[in-house]
Amino acid sequence: MTSLQLSAKEEMVEKFLDAAARGDLSQVSALLTRVPSLLNQTGYSGWTALMLAARNGHYHVVEGLLSHGCDKFLVNSSSQTAYDVSKFWGHRHVSNLLSRTDEGCQRVLPGTDLSPQENYFSCEPLDRLSAKRTDKVWLEDRQSAPDTVYLLFSSLSPMVSSSQEEDGGAAAETKLCRFTYEAVKDLIQKPSAVLIFLGVERRKNRSSSSSSQEPPAWFAISSDEDAAELLKRCREKSCSFPKTPNRDLLNLNEEDAGVVAQARSVLAWHSRYSFCPTCGSSTRLEEGGHKRSCLNSDCSSLRGVHNTCYPRVDPVVIMLVIHPDGNHCLLGRKKIFPAGMFSCLAGFVEPGETMEEAVRREVEEESGVKVGPVQYVSCQPWPMPSNLMIGCLAVAISTDIKVDENEIEEARWFPRQQVIDSLFRGARPAFTVPPRQTIAHQLIRHWIHMNSNL
Ligand SMILES: NC(=O)c1ccc[n+]([C@@H]2O[C@H](COP(=O)([O-])OP(=O)(O)OC[C@H]3O[C@@H](n4cnc5c(N)ncnc54)[C@H](O)[C@@H]3O)[C@@H](O)[C@H]2O)c1
Ligand SMILES: [Mg+2]
Numbered sequence: 001m002t003s004l005q006l007s008a009k010e011e012m013v014e015k016f017l018d019a020a021a022r023g024d025l026s027q028v029s030a031l032l033t034r035v036p037s038l039l040n041q042t043g044y045s046g047w048t049a050l051m052l053a054a055r056n057g058h059y060h061v062v063e064g065l066l067s068h069g070c071d072k073f074l075v076n077s078s079s080q081t082a083y084d085v086s087k088f089w090g091h092r093h094v095s096n097l098l099s100r101t102d103e104g105c106q107r108v109l110p111g112t113d114l115s116p117q118e119n120y121f122s123c124e125p126l127d128r129l130s131a132k133r134t135d136k137v138w139l140e141d142r143q144s145a146p147d148t149v150y151l152l153f154s155s156l157s158p159m160v161s162s163s164q165e166e167d168g169g170a171a172a173e174t175k176l177c178r179f180t181y182e183a184v185k186d187l188i189q190k191p192s193a194v195l196i197f198l199g200v201e202r203r204k205n206r207s208s209s210s211s212s213q214e215p216p217a218w219f220a221i222s223s224d225e226d227a228a229e230l231l232k233r234c235r236e237k238s239c240s241f242p243k244t245p246n247r248d249l250l251n252l253n254e255e256d257a258g259v260v261a262q263a264r265s266v267l268a269w270h271s272r273y274s275f276c277p278t279c280g281s282s283t284r285l286e287e288g289g290h291k292r293s294c295l296n297s298d299c300s301s302l303r304g305v306h307n308t309c310y311p312r313v314d315p316v317v318i319m320l321v322i323h324p325d326g327n328h329c330l331l332g333r334k335k336i337f338p339a340g341m342f343s344c345l346a347g348f349v350e351p352g353e354t355m356e357e358a359v360r361r362e363v364e365e366e367s368g369v370k371v372g373p374v375q376y377v378s379c380q381p382w383p384m385p386s387n388l389m390i391g392c393l394a395v396a397i398s399t400d401i402k403v404d405e406n407e408i409e410e411a412r413w414f415p416r417q418q419v420i421d422s423l424f425r426g427a428r429p430a431f432t433v434p435p436r437q438t439i440a441h442q443l444i445r446h447w448i449h450m451n452s453n454l
């Protein structure tokens with residue numbers, strides 16, 4: 001391609017982007033009809049036509065570009081989508097248009113930002129069918145069905161297989177090993193085995209209800225048989241039980257991670273609650289492994305509903321605290337973090353405490369900073385062993401830092417640009433953020449996306 005041809009093409013792109021930025025729908029449409037490939041092009045600024053129209057609140061241009069099938073998830077060099085840009089500049093009608101996922105929901109909750117934020121461990125590929133947990137006949141029937149899927153756990157780790165990259169580098173992908181009933185029925189029969197009904201596969205294509213067959217059911221089995229012996233059951237060579245779940249369970253695909261979030265938390269609860277917490281007697285597993293009932297008929301846990309009989313979840317608040325100047329955020333590091341890593345502050349919610357109060361208390365305890373407004377962003381199941389991470393943004397009303405050295409080694413206000421460098425560019429960032437699978441990472445990203453750097 002000659003430099004002349006290149007500049008003619010560039011000129012066409014700039015003309016198209018300029019029309020979008022000015023809100024000239026007829027010119028945008030005319031250019032697209034002539035050159036359809038302009039749709040997702042970026043110019044010198046790194047912005048698409050959709051971003052520019054969103055920046056200036058040109059609703060009809062945004063609508064027109066969407067109807068041509070443009071990609072609304074493209075990001076500029078600050079990792080903002082057109083939606084982020086329109087939201088920052090207060091063009092609510094445009095951001096509603098860009099976030100629209102379900103018009104019915106928008107009508108019921110007008111003004112609500114319904115763009116989904118999926119965190120790792122949050123995917124629900126199975127329908128839990130909790131009503132079936134008390135149906136023993138149905139459960140037994142599903143247990144031995146030929147298409148039923150079993151996951152095998154040892155010391156709270158699922159058996160996985162890892163494909164290595166060709167040069168022998170890091171594991172490229174980790175997958176859960178799936179077993180049939182025939183392959184594990186001897187394990188199920190052992191008295192020490194813990195069997196959990198996880199749910200049935202959601203039908204991908206709902207209209208294909210012609211098939212009367214039930215979708216495959218999934219179970220998790222925890223076995224105390226020697227791990228090396230268990231591994232012999234798998235035909236794949238590269239299978240293992242990961243030793244460091246905090247790290248190794250972050251390499252699963254989103255769907256497998258969602259299943260592990262449920263299975264590992266329930267199994268961890270069984271391993272920690274072998275006896276009745278009320279009277280210390282032995283207990284019996286019920287309801288597809290989702291309940292433990294006391295064997296002592298006099299125990300008060302058998303009268304009424306007792307939360308000790310059901311798997312526990314610990315709520316934890318995790319927050320990105322923003323400086324009153326709006327341009328810095330507070331991050332801290334624990335001694336156990338890898339060198340150079342800083343993250344959001346976090347802490348367990350205490351009894352009788354609101355989520356907002358837990359945020360204010362934990363931030364003040366750990367950093368000495370006082371917090372005013374708190375806003376919920378999204379949450380994440382964290383199966384180490386069974387936390388629900390409640391992600392919030394919070395605004396500081398004081399800025400002096402005094403860390404609680406028992407918990408935090410250091411806390412600092414980081415300028416926005418340093419955070420952007422760490423997240424997106426940084427050949428040599430001033431610090432590192434936690435991996436993308438953590439809600440801490442997603443909260444930091446969320447704050448950066450909320451702000452446009454024009
Ligand atoms: N997914 C993420 O991005 C992410 C990020 C940070 C923390 N986390 C998780 O959040 C959890 C809580 O954070 P934290 O350690 O800063 O909390 P924290 O600040 O409340 O301090 C933890 C201490 O509180 C006490 N504690 C109070 N209630 C407890 C409970 N129910 N279980 C265990 N200890 C309790 C213990 O002494 C413990 O050492 C961590 O264990 C970690 O697994 C997840
Ligand atoms: Mg704390």
Ligand SMILES: [Mg+2]
Nearest residue numbers: 345346347407
């Ligand atoms: Mg903490």
Ligand SMILES: [Mg+2]
Nearest residue numbers: 347348349362
């Ligand atoms: Mg605490």
Ligand SMILES: [Zn+2]
Nearest residue numbers: 276279294299
């Ligand atoms: Zn009891």
